[in-house]
Amino acid sequence: MLDTTEALVRLESPTTDKAAVDRCGAELASRLEAIGGRVTRLSRPERGDHLLAEFGCGESQILLLGHFDTVWPVGQLDRMPLTRSNGRLHGPGVFDMKAGIAIGMLATRALLEADARPSRRIVMLWTTDEEVGSGSSREAIEEEARRSAAVLVLEPSLPGGGVKTSRKGCGGYRIVVRGIAAHAGIEPQKGASAVQELHPRRGRRRRRRASTDGGRRVRGRPGVQRSGARRCADDG
Numbered sequence: 001m002l003d004t005t006e007a008l009v010r011l012e013s014p015t016t017d018k019a020a021v022d023r024c025g026a027e028l029a030s031r032l033e034a035i036g037g038r039v040t041r042l043s044r045p046e047r048g049d050h051l052l053a054e055f056g057c058g059e060s061q062i063l064l065l066g067h068f069d070t071v072w073p074v075g076q077l078d079r080m081p082l083t084r085s086n087g088r089l090h091g092p093g094v095f096d097m098k099a100g101i102a103i104g105m106l107a108t109r110a111l112l113e114a115d116a117r118p119s120r121r122i123v124m125l126w127t128t129d130e131e132v133g134s135g136s137s138r139e140a141i142e143e144e145a146r147r148s149a150a151v152l153v154l155e156p157s158l159p160g161g162g163v164k165t166s167r168k169g170c171g172g173y174r175i176v177v178r179g180i181a182a183h184a185g186i187e188p189q190k191g192a193s194a195v196q197e198l199h200p201r202r203g204r205r206r207r208r209r210a211s212t213d214g215g216r217r218v219r220g221r222p223g224v225q226r227s228g229a230r231r232c233a234d235d236g
C-alpha cells in the first residue's frame, strides 16, 4: 500500500496539467492491471483520462470512487518532499487522496487473494478533475453510481478515523441584481442599491432564512462583483 501511494505521489498530478495527470494515470492503470483489474481509460481532451477498473464478476457491483488529481503544482515535491516519520507518510496528495486509492486497491487485492469470491463486481472509478468540480467526470460518476448497490468514496477519513457518509455539494451561479436609480441628494428613498443588496452582511441574513428551508443549509460565498453607475440628467 505504501509502495502504491508513494509511486502515485511521485508522479505529481495537478488537475490542470493533462500530461502530468496522464503520467500518474498510466502508473495507476498498470498497478490496477497487476492486481487483476480490467482497466478502461475514459479519455478526455482537456483533462486527464479517467480510469475505470473492474474486478471479479457478478450481476451487480460495488463502486469505489475517488480521484487522483491534486491541488499541488508540479514541483511541489521539491518543497514538500515525500517523507515517512512517526509512522506517517507525508507528501503532496498523500492525504487527498492517493492513499485512499491505495487502500481501496489493497482491500480489493486482499479479497481476491483470499479467494473470498465477492458476489458483486468491484468497480473502481478514479477521476482526474475532482478538485475543479468534476465537470468531465460527472456523467461517468452518475452512470456508475446508478448501477451500483453501494458507492464507497475513499476520501480521507474524519478526525479519529470516522468514515464519511455524506458530502456537501457546490455550485457556481451568476446572480444579476438590478438596482433602482434615484437622485442621491433629492430622493434617495426612491432608489435601491444593487451593490448593497449583494453585500455579504445582508446576504448573511438571507442565508439564515434559507438554512431553515427543508433542513438544507444554503451558503454563499461572493466571488466577483461588478457594478455600474448611472448619472441623472440634471447632475450635469
Ligand SMILES: [Zn+2]
Pocket: 067, 096, 097, 130, 155
Ligand atoms: Zn479529494
